[in-house]
Amino acid sequence: MKVRIKTELCQGHAMCWLACPDVFRLSDDDGHAYVTDETVPPQFEDSVEMAERSCPERAIEIS
Amino acid sequence: MTDQTIVTASKQCPIAFDHHAPEHATRWAEVFKQMREENPRPWSENYGGFWVASKYDDILNIAQRPQSFNSCKRFDPATGEAEGGVTIPPFPSPRTVPSETESPEWDGVRKFLNNRFSPKAVDRYRDRARHLTTALIDRFIETGTFDVVDDLTNPLPALVTMEMFGFPLDEWPIFADAIHKMVYVPRDDPEFAEAIKGVMHFRTRVAEELDLRRQSPRDDLLSYFAAGQIDGQPLDLELILNISVNILAGGVDTTTALTSNTMVYLSRHPEKRQQLIDQPELLPRACEEFVRYFTPLQGLARTAKEDVNLNGWQFEKGDRILLAYGSANRDPQVFDDPEEVKLDRYPNRHIAFGAGMHRCLGSFLARMMFQTMVSEVLKRLPDFQVEEEGLRPYTSVGNVNGWIHIPATFTPGPKLGAVIA
Numbered sequence: 001m002k003v004r005i006k007t008e009l010c011q012g013h014a015m016c017w018l019a020c021p022d023v024f025r026l027s028d029d030d031g032h033a034y035v036t037d038e039t040v041p042p043q044f045e046d047s048v049e050m051a052e053r054s055c056p057e058r059a060i061e062i063s
Numbered sequence: 064m065t066d067q068t069i070v071t072a073s074k075q076c077p078i079a080f081d082h083h084a085p086e087h088a089t090r091w092a093e094v095f096k097q098m099r100e101e102n103p104r105p106w107s108e109n110y111g112g113f114w115v116a117s118k119y120d121d122i123l124n125i126a127q128r129p130q131s132f133n134s135c136k137r138f139d140p141a142t143g144e145a146e147g148g149v150t151i152p153p154f155p156s157p158r159t160v161p162s163e164t165e166s167p168e169w170d171g172v173r174k175f176l177n178n179r180f181s182p183k184a185v186d187r188y189r190d191r192a193r194h195l196t197t198a199l200i201d202r203f204i205e206t207g208t209f210d211v212v213d214d215l216t217n218p219l220p221a222l223v224t225m226e227m228f229g230f231p232l233d234e235w236p237i238f239a240d241a242i243h244k245m246v247y248v249p250r251d252d253p254e255f256a257e258a259i260k261g262v263m264h265f266r267t268r269v270a271e272e273l274d275l276r277r278q279s280p281r282d283d284l285l286s287y288f289a290a291g292q293i294d295g296q297p298l299d300l301e302l303i304l305n306i307s308v309n310i311l312a313g314g315v316d317t318t319t320a321l322t323s324n325t326m327v328y329l330s331r332h333p334e335k336r337q338q339l340i341d342q343p344e345l346l347p348r349a350c351e352e353f354v355r356y357f358t359p360l361q362g363l364a365r366t367a368k369e370d371v372n373l374n375g376w377q378f379e380k381g382d383r384i385l386l387a388y389g390s391a392n393r394d395p396q397v398f399d400d401p402e403e404v405k406l407d408r409y410p411n412r413h414i415a416f417g418a419g420m421h422r423c424l425g426s427f428l429a430r431m432m433f434q435t436m437v438s439e440v441l442k443r444l445p446d447f448q449v450e451e452e453g454l455r456p457y458t459s460v461g462n463v464n465g466w467i468h469i470p471a472t473f474t475p476g477p478k479l480g481a482v483i484a
Binding site: 009029 | 123127173174177178181182183347409410411412413414416418419420422426427
């Protein structure tokens with residue numbers, strides 16, 4: 001599973017970070033989310049999927 | 064997903080919709096349900112005319128397109144007339160910043176404010192919020208009666224906000240009262256004018272305290288504003304005042320309303336209250352569910368900057384649109400069983416904190432204050448019961464879905480020795 005944040009849509013709701021803080025981090029600068037690695041470790045695949053479904057901006061893309 | 068088949072009413076077929084009417088306040092969820100099902104994009108002739116966006120997707124699409132739908136407000140202090148802005152009708156007061164601004168002005172201001180309200184920044188106030196909640200509860204815990212609004216849910220957010228600003232805590236009633244009244248009192252009621260005066264008084268106090276902070280800075284918002292720079296320039300006084308009112312208006316009464324509604328709900332649904340007592344780890348998800356279900360800030364407005372067609376909805380330049388977040392959060396296309404409260408609902412992509420660039424700056428603060436108040440109540444007065452005959456909800460939920468009075472009783476308990484200081 002790969003995950004990507006569409007930065008032009010992210011507004012820093014931080015629902016992804018709440019869903020899976022191991023994969024999603026919040027920038028100190030503006031509170032927007034980023035991922036350190038686009039490849040999702042298998043044990044986090046479920047939470048990352050929930051994160052995608054939790055984003056009000058639909059800013060998370062899973063492939 | 065586009066849906067060109069959604070019914071779009073025309074301005075020639077207006078509906079009699081007034082989000083401020085008492086009839087709407089008593090049954091807003093049913094009104095919006097019917098609207099979504101039968102006439103989801105209606106035009107109302109009230110307040111100079113406005114569209115109502117009732118479906119989640121429409122609201123999200125509009126909120127994500129600030130280049131076409133903006134939030135700016137013009138205010139003439141000489142006449143008291145306001146135009147545009149994020150409320151319908153606009154408040155007769157200066158524009159709030161950054162809510163009622165657009166890019167590029169918005170960018171620098173929002174960036175300046177973001178890390179004072181980030182999850183990390185908010186966490187620094189958690190202990191103080193708990194201390195102040197404990198102190199508030201101490202004031203009535205031995206009596207067995209209290210008013211949920213006057214004694215807890217109104218003071219706590221006001222106190223925490225005052226503390227973040229760096230105001231002396233004893234001034235909180237003036238500011239909390241002004242915002243509280245401003246959002247539900249009818250415009251022609253003399254109390255509304257008093258409320259506006261209260262907001263102007265807050266602005267005067269901010270200006271006074273700013274001068275003191277320039278001389279002796281502290282770690283508070285006023286010092287941050289006094290010493291700060293946006294786009295390489297110090298902040299001028301008018302900007303600081305408009306930002307301060309935005310923070311006050313955005314975060315005080317809304318958090319009060321969320322917690323008030325939740326307290327009434329838990330009193331009426333003891334089995335859900337017991338679920339929270341037995342499983343305190345549910346509180347974060349329950350918090351999101353209550354935010355979704357009550358949507359304290361029921362709706363905010365946008366103005367079409369140009370003629371634009373959005374998924375079959377034709378707007379004319381200047382059209383006002385009410386984004387009915389309260390309706391979005393009950394949309395069955397997004398939420399299973401939307402009219403039900405499910406404490407463990409997950410995922411929960413509600414837009415009660417808005418969407419797009421103007422997404423609520425204080426969302427993490429709101430959650431922290433709400434969870435603090437609820438967990439302390441469940442710890443110290445878990446058997447509280449509201450007195451149904453004495454309940455007084457807001458007569459208008461056009462701005463905030465809140466309560467005026469919630470008298471309640473409970474089994475008395477001991478003070479813990481905390482004071483408001």
